[in-house]
Amino acid sequence: MSDLIVRNTKTSRFLQCRRLYELREDGWRPRDHDENLVIGSAVHAGLAHWRVTGQREEAFVKAFHEIPEDMDQDTTDSVFLILTEYFEKYADDIVVYIATETTFFVDLIPGVRFRVQTDGLIEKDGKIWIQETKTVGTEPGTFWKRYEMDRQSTGFLWGTRKHFEMPIHGVLVDAIFKPNNKNPITKFDRRYITPSEALVSTWLSDMAGIAREIVRAREE
Numbered sequence: 001m002s003d004l005i006v007r008n009t010k011t012s013r014f015l016q017c018r019r020l021y022e023l024r025e026d027g028w029r030p031r032d033h034d035e036n037l038v039i040g041s042a043v044h045a046g047l048a049h050w051r052v053t054g055q056r057e058e059a060f061v062k063a064f065h066e067i068p069e070d071m072d073q074d075t076t077d078s079v080f081l082i083l084t085e086y087f088e089k090y091a092d093d094i095v096v097y098i099a100t101e102t103t104f105f106v107d108l109i110p111g112v113r114f115r116v117q118t119d120g121l122i123e124k125d126g127k128i129w130i131q132e133t134k135t136v137g138t139e140p141g142t143f144w145k146r147y148e149m150d151r152q153s154t155g156f157l158w159g160t161r162k163h164f165e166m167p168i169h170g171v172l173v174d175a176i177f178k179p180n181n182k183n184p185i186t187k188f189d190r191r192y193i194t195p196s197e198a199l200v201s202t203w204l205s206d207m208a209g210i211a212r213e214i215v216r217a218r219e220e
Contacts, residue, residue: 004112004215005105035075039178040135042066042079047086047133048101048119056087082135082176085186090174095131096123099164106159112211116159127169129192130160135176140189143175147193154195154203170194 046063050056063079099121105113120131132153136143147153153171161168170193177187195203 004211004218005115035071036137036178038067038071038075039078039082042075043082043086043135043176044119044133046079046083050083050087051095051120052097052100056083059083059087078178082178082186086176086188089188094124097121098123098128098166104159104163106162109208109211112215114155114159114207116156116163118156118160121160121164121166121168122172124172128166129169129172130156131172131174132156133174133176135178137178137180140175140177140187143177144189144191147173147175148191151203151207153193154199155207157195158200158204 042063045066046059049062050059053059060080060083063083064076067076067079097120099118101117101119102121103115103117105115108114118130119133122129122131134143134147153173157168157171173191173193175189175191177189179186
C-alpha cells in the first residue's frame with residue numbers, strides 16, 4: 001500500500017466532519033467556479049509569474065488564463081485591479097528567490113507523508129523565509145487573529161525546514177483583502193510570522209496523532 005498523504009486542510013476536514021473527509025477522498029468537490037476561489041487562483045498565478053520574471057503584462061496573461069470563460073467581466077476586472085495595485089505597492093521590494101512555487105512531501109510518521117505547497121522560499125533582509133500569499137474577503141483584524149496561530153504556517157515551517165535542511169526563520173505572509181460593496185478599495189498587509197519552537201513541536205505532536213487516527217479510520 002502506498003503512503004498516506006496528509007496536509008493541513010485534510011486533517012482539519014477530518015476533525016470537523018469525517019463524512020466530508022470521506023466524500024472528498026472519494027473525489028467529491030464543491031461546486032466549480034466559485035468567484036472567490038477563481039479570483040484567488042488567478043491572482044496567485046499572476047503574482048507567481050511576476051515575482052520571478054518581473055514582467056507585468058505576462059503576469060496578467062497568466063492570471064486571466066485561470067478565469068473560466070463563463071465568469072462575468074467583474075471577475076476579470078477584480079483580478080486586474082488587485083494585481084495592478086499589488087505591483088505598484090511592492091515594485092521596489094528586494095527579494096532573492098531560493099526556490100519558486102513548489103510542492104513536496106515530508107515523512108511525518110511511518111506510512112504517512114505531509115504535503116507542503118509553498119509560494120516560494122526567499123531571502124529577505126538577511127534571513128530566509130517561506131513566502132505565502134493569501135487573497136481573502138475578510139477584514140484585516142479578523143484574518144490576522146486567525147492566521148497568526150494558523151496550523152498552516154506552523155506546519156509549513158516544520159516541513160520546509162526538514163525538506164531543504166536550511167535555517168528558515170519563518171513565514172512572510174502577504175494578505176490581499178479583496179474589495180467588496182462595503183469596502184471598495186483593495187487593502188494589502190504584510191506580516192512576518194515566526195512560530196516558536198514550542199509551537200512547532202506541539203504542531204508536530206498533534207499532527208502525528210491526527211495522522212494515526214486517520215490511518216485507523218481507513219483500516220476500519
